[in-house]
Amino acid sequence: MIRLEGLTRKFNGLTAVDNLTFEVKEGEIFGLLGPNGAGKTTTVRMLCCLIRPTSGRAFIGDYEVGRDAMKIREMVGLLPESPGLYGELSAYRNLDFYAKLYGVPKKKREENIERFLKMMGLWERKNDPVGTFSKGMQQKIAIARSMVHEPKVLFLDEPTAALAPDSAKIVRDFILELKHEKRTIFICTHNLYEAERICDRVAIINTKLITLGSPAQLQREFGSGKTEIQLKNLGAKVVNAVKRVKGVLKVDVSGDKLFVQSRDPETVNPKVVEAIVKNGGKVIYVTRGVPGLEEVYLKMVGKDEV
Template sequence: MTKYALELNNLSKKYGDFTAVDDLSLQVKEGEIFGFLGPNGAGKSTTIRMLCTLALPTSGSAKIAGYDLSKDSGKVRENIGLVAEKLIMYDGLTAGQNLRFFGKLYGIPKKKLEKRIDELLELIDMKKWKDTKINTFSTGMKQRINIIRALLAEPKIIFMDEPTLGLDPQTTFSVREIIRDINSKGVTVILTTHAMVEAEALSDRVAIIDHGKIAALDTPENLKKMLSDTDITIFKMEITNLTVEMIENIKSLDVVTALSKQDEHNIKISAKGPDSLEEIIDTIRFDGGKISSIANINDATLEDVFLTVTGKEIRDTPAANSS
């Protein structure tokens, strides 16, 4: 029988007339790395805040580690850790003092806590910095401490909200390795990110969220297969409006999904159909068009899927607490 770390049923969150999370339903298996991917204001962080008991749902329900989010919030908190987008630490304290402070809040016995602190500092290769004040650390070093702070109480589930945001490539690589190590020890990881590479590299499954709703949910590979039957082809040629119209009316094609004139000599065509490329070439030649080059691309990326699902419009409208 499949065991679920998270079960969401029609979970929603409204701020006045604004719906930040809209009727969200999904399940996350124990031991998964599950990614929430979406544009700014899509509802990712609001979802995490609700699941971590930091915001009350407007409607719907959820179970976290088997406990009801509303009825057993205390039990939920006992089983989760949170790596928030903002660092949760005190600059005037050393790394060890910060971890002791939070460990005491969790009620971890002193002897066990010291052992746990040393184990976690070893995990992130920072044991030598145990007695150094946080305010001397780089952003990357602070984030590594921030991650293990969330692991002190040995949670079953850890939520990570944009864990590599603003980090340099080396630190980003290090944090991703830490996430994989945490997950290999049986901890379920719930990740929010804007980074396509991160979502694809880390996640067993990805939910693309847009306007508070799930727009797509599957493994990264299966999401990319959504576009795998599409030929994205760049033609360099002499083109007429009649040629464009004729291509759009090719009956043997399943669908011409996009046809846009890029300049006076180039058009970009996305089409589905087993013989789409040959049909398009024949049509162009029939109308007297001259083709000087063709570039055919068949391998869709997660970014292609993301832009197809969410569109290309820049999200400039502020949406409080809804990222």
């Protein structure tokens, strides 16, 4: 559905996006990850035909970015970094205005506006001016606006930014429901926990493409596979037994906790627990020490913050 072929954008000699090449499948939730200044927003702006590439090509469906700009704009929806809503207009009128711009018939406009405002938990506030809404509520209105014309491809730039946990869950559920409708969803986010939960695949970029794959695949390939195991009265016999388990790369001890590193935790961890129990150990809990995608991200990008 989305195809990039050497996509590049420069600003006054500064390369913001450098030779990106990858594909996004139809009906996929795809995450674009990277630090500030990595080129995520610039990439989305090119794909939505808001700015032209300096070189390279990109396609949305059968249409080429730049050459078929109007066709692409008709079939995509965009949540930008800043909502850009009309504060004096009500939530309903904001959505109705944008739906009219896309030529959505009156009956369909009414159906879509009601549907998306209810999904965002804002139907009861439909007649209130958006300028009186909180930042999080405005974000939800902007997400509804991006979908009011029912685009085939949806671009979301930090969709849960400024949202409280309950509102963020509403947005995640909304995104997953759109996936069930076979829509293609392209998300730029710094929320790695969220990306790990909802994205089918992710690309990590820093102007250039660093790596691409499913969260599970990247964690297996690049993660340390570190697991924390809390035991009751940890002894040397148990530690030595864990070290002998095939696939264990490293074992660290801190009090009654074991930190076990392996390349394939899903296979190795059950064997580790079995070895602990056979040698008289009592397991209190087993947990991953660091979220898998966060661990991969920090290793690939080389940053100490997300």
